Amino acid sequence: MILTELNTLSWHEWDNMVKKLKHRVFLLLETKEHQHPLGRFFKYFLIFLITLNTLAVGIESMDEIFKVYKTSLLVFNQFSLGVFTLEYILRVWSCTILKKYRHPVWGRLKYMLTPLAIIDLIAFLPFYFPFDPGNFQEMKLLQLTRFLQILKLGRYSQVTQILTEVIRLRKKELILTLDMVIFLLIFSGNLIYFAEHEAQPDKFPHIPASMWWAVITLTTVGYGDVYPITPMGRLLGGILALLGIGLIALPAGIIASGFTEVIALNQRGNKTIDPKICPHCGKNIDQPLEHSRDLDH
Numbered sequence: 001m002i003l004t005e006l007n008t009l010s011w012h013e014w015d016n017m018v019k020k021l022k023h024r025v026f027l028l029l030e031t032k033e034h035q036h037p038l039g040r041f042f043k044y045f046l047i048f049l050i051t052l053n054t055l056a057v058g059i060e061s062m063d064e065i066f067k068v069y070k071t072s073l074l075v076f077n078q079f080s081l082g083v084f085t086l087e088y089i090l091r092v093w094s095c096t097i098l099k100k101y102r103h104p105v106w107g108r109l110k111y112m113l114t115p116l117a118i119i120d121l122i123a124f125l126p127f128y129f130p131f132d133p134g135n136f137q138e139m140k141l142l143q144l145t146r147f148l149q150i151l152k153l154g155r156y157s158q159v160t161q162i163l164t165e166v167i168r169l170r171k172k173e174l175i176l177t178l179d180m181v182i183f184l185l186i187f188s189g190n191l192i193y194f195a196e197h198e199a200q201p202d203k204f205p206h207i208p209a210s211m212w213w214a215v216i217t218l219t220t221v222g223y224g225d226v227y228p229i230t231p232m233g234r235l236l237g238g239i240l241a242l243l244g245i246g247l248i249a250l251p252a253g254i255i256a257s258g259f260t261e262v263i264a265l266n267q268r269g270n271k272t273i274d275p276k277i278c279p280h281c282g283k284n285i286d287q288p289l290e291h292s293r294d295l296d297h
Helices: 002-008 011-030 037-060 063-068 070-097 106-112 115-122 136-155 158-169 171-196 207-218 231-268 292-296
Strands: none
Touching: 011 037, 011 070, 037 063, 037 070, 037 136, 063 070, 070 106, 070 115, 106 115, 115 136, 136 158, 158 171, 158 231, 171 207, 171 231, 207 231
16 A cells, blocks of 8 residues: 555655655754754763763773673674664765755765764774674774764764864964964974983983973973983973963963853854754754745745
8 A cells, every 4th residue: 555655656756755854864863952852862862872882881891890791781782883873874864955965975975074974983883894802902992982982972062062163263373372382392392302312312312202301391291201401401491391381371261262252152142052953944044044935944
């Protein structure tokens, strides 16, 4: 009966059915503020599953517990692998409802190269490759991959979204600060090498090793494993430590001011961190309408 009805559908009707299904799947997976109970359930189910996977990685590192619950942990791992694989496939399939991913091939490839999509892929792809259970390095790599699944929580965290917006807003200032830090590290690493190499050839054998001391001094950590003993080296160390106090605090101040600005804009309603997606066309409702046909919302 159902097959007969499907056969009688025209191509246009079939295409509309697929588009409606794609819209619903997209809203289920991608919308930040779920209004539908099923959407909220799926969101919290994934958060719960990701959290359990992170805890499972810690449990598996305890040999005495892992031996007792090995079968249960392996079954849970296979279940999680299936869920994350299905989630990724559905995200890639439904992403074409957005204008920037509209092309059925290049649009999906573009979506697959986004940071969140790459994280989703890393969450399950390594487990499909053959590996030796007795190989310690391979097992540790798989454990690390499962632990990195916690990065998927960034998709559902407003804090992560705000931080991303802050970095985007303050990108130029942060890049400038990073350039200053790199220049200072290279400059001080070269100077300390020429000041200390003859006195401590084992501690400062070459410039890259000297840059390790520069990093520790500039960040004011001061492990004490390497330190200058010559007057010139000590003078340089003191100057670099004083510069480090201000230079390391500079990015923190930039990010703090960015947080204040983004949160203030969000509270005034001038900038929405969580966009509302139209269930019919997939457009951002919070953005200004571009065409008259957008009034069909």
